[in-house]
Amino acid sequence: MKADSAVQRQLLELAKVDAELSRVEHRRRTLPELAQIEDAEKLVREHRDTRVSTQTAASDLDREIARQEKEIESVRAREDRDRKLMESGSVQAKQMNDLQHELDTLARRQSALEDDLLELMERREALELDGQRTGAELDKAEQALADAGRRRDEAVADLDTTQARRDEDRAKLVPRFPEPLLKLYERVRAQKGIGAALLRARRCGACQLELDRSTISEIKTAAEDEVVQCENCGAILVRTLESGL
Ligand SMILES: [Zn+2]
Numbered sequence: 001m002k003a004d005s006a007v008q009r010q011l012l013e014l015a016k017v018d019a020e021l022s023r024v025e026h027r028r029r030t031l032p033e034l035a036q037i038e039d040a041e042k043l044v045r046e047h048r049d050t051r052v053s054t055q056t057a058a059s060d061l062d063r064e065i066a067r068q069e070k071e072i073e074s075v076r077a078r079e080d081r082d083r084k085l086m087e088s089g090s091v092q093a094k095q096m097n098d099l100q101h102e103l104d105t106l107a108r109r110q111s112a113l114e115d116d117l118l119e120l121m122e123r124r125e126a127l128e129l130d131g132q133r134t135g136a137e138l139d140k141a142e143q144a145l146a147d148a149g150r151r152r153d154e155a156v157a158d159l160d161t162t163q164a165r166r167d168e169d170r171a172k173l174v175p176r177f178p179e180p181l182l183k184l185y186e187r188v189r190a191q192k193g194i195g196a197a198l199l200r201a202r203r204c205g206a207c208q209l210e211l212d213r214s215t216i217s218e219i220k221t222a223a224e225d226e227v228v229q230c231e232n233c234g235a236i237l238v239r240t241l242e243s244g245l
Pocket residue numbers: 204205206207208209230231232233234235
């Protein structure tokens with residue numbers, strides 16, 4: 001293939017633009033914010049799950065506490081009734097005895113119920129603290145998630161700006177190349193990532209391979225408008241005064 005050497009040299013500009021576009025693309029996929037967002041989302045989910053189970057445990061305990069209080073209340077009512085009956089002076093000695101016995105039993109029961117209630121309330125208090133701690137951690141994780149999202153959006157906006165500029169540059173450059181040369185460039189670029197590079201100090205600027213003596217002498221004797229490709233990576237080797245031929 002032949003192409004004017006000045007046109008070939010302009011391939012270096014196109015390659016530079018494309019290299020930047022590739023960097024933008026790579027950066028888009030590897031933004032550190034993406035991993036940060038993933039981590040933060042995981043943390044938020046975990047804290048939310050913890051919050052749900054803490055809330056469930058708390059409402060279970062609340063029900064248990066209410067039941068316990070009701071039970072204590074009914075024992076107390078029964079004690080009042082017994083006591084009133086004893087004070088009324090209307091009961092016989094035997095019944096007095098029974099009532100006293102019942103009051104003793106009720107007092108023991110009351111005390112056991114109160115101990116249980118105390119324990120339930122302590123557990124409820126601990127859950128309350130757990131809930132507060134989880135809430136604070138969740139707030140923190142949600143904040144971190146929002147921050148990472150904002151940083152990601154800013155980074156993406158920067159990348160969008162760079163990409164738009166380079167796309168513009170590219171659109172201006174592309175019409176300068178004859179169709180077959182551009183096709184070759186695009187094909188090599190699609191396969192190897194770099195379509196054209198400067199030949200400098202006998203090295204391919206794309207794959208950095210040092211060309212052997214015979215290849216160099218072939219390139220030396222090739223016409224200026226001959227399109228030369230790297231035998232290793234296929235990149236169009238652009239020759240300039242820097243090539244050291
Ligand atoms: Zn090469």
